[in-house]
Amino acid sequence: MKVLVARSGDEYFACQAVCPHQDVALCEGLFDGTVLTCHQHLWQWDIRSGAPRGLAEAPLECYTVEVDGDSIYIASPGALYVGELFSGIAEKTLAEINALARREEFTQGGTLYNVGDPAEDFFVLESGRVEFLIGRDDRTSPAGFMLRKGEVFGWAALLDSQPSRIAKATCLEHSTLLRINGREALKVLESDPASGYVVMRRLSSLIARYLASSGAR
């Protein structure tokens, strides 16, 4: 694993060393103390949280840093803390959602859900690769894929009406996922409307990115 360590004044930050866009080395980028810019296509992130800025279409995986004398210790946070959907919300709320998460492992070819299944849970990818197919039987067509730690899918479970699944989700390789019940997560968010608002804003832009055409972005 390659890690980029950046220093701003007396503070140290750590994040993934390659850009999540094109695997470009981020140590060749620009850093102004808060914002890290990949020199290749100018994707930017707040290095304190990994939150994308400007042109970036994906968050940066940031690590927790502890400095002890001459040593710097770096720890990789859980998938829930890396993903775009929950980054920056209140720590207590995030811990409550984390408590709802069940870690599940799927073998290659394992199906998470089928078209028409009830959408009760949403998923956060920890490792592996999930692909989506729309249509039925032999008339199916690919509808995207997930391969980055922290990516969220099955978000129909977070909608009030909980519409049934519109795609089939299959693990293309051995995958680890966090399964979270949608209604339970919504209850937690209702108890902290400020965090809930942030999550709903993120969710709506996430949905728009998948459904919208470029002109509507």
Next chain:
Amino acid sequence: MKIQVNAKNRAYQFTAEGGQRILYAGLATGIKLPYECGSGTCGTCKARLVGGRIDDTWPEAPGRKYLKQPGEFLMCQSVACGDCSLEVPNFVYNMDPGACVPAICRGTVARPRLLARDVMAFSVELPVARDFDAGQFMVMRVPGVAGYRGYSMVNFERSAKKLDFVVKKKSGGGVSDWLFNGNVDGEQVELFGPLGSATFFPNLTRNILCIAGGSGIAGMMSILERACQEHYFDQYHGYVFFGVRSMKDAFYLEELSRYRSVFPQKLHVNVALSDEDVPAGAAQRYPQLAFDAGLVHEVAARHMKGRYQNIRAYLAGPPPAVDAAIRVLLLEARLTTDNIRYDKFS
């Protein structure tokens, strides 16, 4: 051949003809596949082969250094051998209505002419009129040289039946050798385009800053032509910084003077000389232009201090010059990244 592209958000199908580059086939269908240079150097069009077989037409392409995983390839350099499916780790959308959808076309070279000691201008006359946006480029294939190279259009007009280009002499450069070592007047070339997103539209409502090194001025000339046609500089400022090594290497100074004479209030043009002091007489010869000694990004940084409000920047030229300009614009000028436009060619 049927090509299927699985993107982050959805799948696309299109057909490619034998020998046609996968990237070009997809773009010609109106699918906004990821790319920047379209000619094998930037690595932006990388994809992963999921099924079928492809042929790599340029295994030494510099952009291959961005390929990391097995099965990855450059769409701009690959042709399909039969039906293929591939995966692109990007969100991919259809082109917006009104976009100039790229297409293959052939043209005839006309009026090759030396503009400076190692800069050649030439036109390509087209049998069928084409539209492009100001700041776009074409990839071109010339007789006897393998592969396509990108060149920005210098002119701007709708339904263009003629495209103007400039090429800088580069020893060992295929197209450059073809152009400088023989009479190419009347030769047939193949073009694919228009390409590129460093485009200018008059509804921008921002002041524009152009920083160009050498032949990178080409796309800026197209932007200036369009802006002047629309009287853009009645309302908005235009700051143009054109970097060359010495006065002997400078070109388009008459054209730049003419633009400035029409909009003397708001259009500013500085020529930056990197390898010599400003010769006596330069200012008398070109009274409309300002001259400075120094690298173009340094000269721009010096003059632009305090003038970065409401700016859209366009950059072009040798990669080190573009990188240096990006650094200035992000770290000193604090421009947002959506207001820094360039097409990466390295």
